[in-house]
Every structure is written in structure tokens, then in C-alpha cells.
Amino acid sequence: MKEVERHTVILEERKRVVAEGVRQVDAFTDKEIRADTALGxxxxxxxxxxxxxxxxxxxxxxxxxxxxxxxxxxxxxxxRRGAGRGLLERLFR
Structure with missing residues (x-):
């Protein structure tokens, strides 16, 4: 059985995100950051x-x-930009 790489995301007071298991950051602006992680x-x-x-x-x-x-x-x-709605977006609408 293939071992899955470890990946965690911690959101602190909606002001700070700490992510582990990041392979690469593909794009970033002050409004959006896209990163390739071990689990998606x-x-x-x-x-x-x-x-x-x-x-x-x-x-x-x-x-x-x-x-x-x-x-x-x-x-x-x-x-895709604007595709789907994320967890935080649904929680804080």
C-alpha cells in the first residue's frame, strides 16, 4: 500500500494559515494564492x-x-477562478 504524504492546514483567527505538505506555490497575488500540496x-x-x-x-x-x-x-x-465555493466562503457568508 502506498503511503500518503502528510498534509495539514491550520487557520488561526481567519488571519493566518499554516500549511504543511506544500510542494509548490504556482501563483500568488494579494487576493489569491494557489499551491500544489500532497493531497490536492x-x-x-x-x-x-x-x-x-x-x-x-x-x-x-x-x-x-x-x-x-x-x-x-x-x-x-x-x-478555475470563481468556480465552486470553498469551506470558509460558505461559513462566512
Whole structure:
């Protein structure tokens, strides 16, 4: 059986996200960050987003700002702007 790589996401007071298991950050602006993780493609949306720590050797990503949505897609090609609604977007509407 193939071992699954470890992946965690911690959201702190809707102001800080710490993600482990990040392989690569493909795109980032102050409104959206897209990252390839061990368990899918992670999309963070919000305002004033800023990557404060990125270490691809350890797979750690830390982002600060005001978060509005956090969502996953299985592959990079399935991520579309505005497609679907993330967990945070549904919770904080």
C-alpha cells in the first residue's frame, strides 16, 4: 500500500494559515494564492494576502491576511477562478 504524504492546514483567527505538505506555490497575488500540496491543489482567497514563510524543503507555507475562502481541487487543471465555493466562503457568508 502506498503511503500518503502528510498534509495539514491550520487557520488561526481567519488571519493566518499554516500549511504543511506544500510542494509548490504556482501563483500568488494579494487576493489569491494557489499551491500544489500532497493531497490536492489548495486555493486560498482573501484580502491583503502575504506569504510570510515558504520552505519547499520542509513543505511549510505561512500566509497572513484576511481569509475569505479555502478550497481544494484534485488537479491543477480543475482550478478555475470563481468556480465552486470553498469551506470558509460558505461559513462566512
Amino acid at each position: 491543489y489548495l486555493v486560498l482567497k482573501g484580502e491583503g494576502l502575504n506569504i510570510t514563510d515558504l520552505n519547499l524543503d520542509t513543505g511549510r507555507l505561512v500566509v497572513e491576511g484576511r481569509f475569505q475562502a479555502l478550497s481544494y481541487a484534485e488537479e491543477k487543471g480543475t482550478v
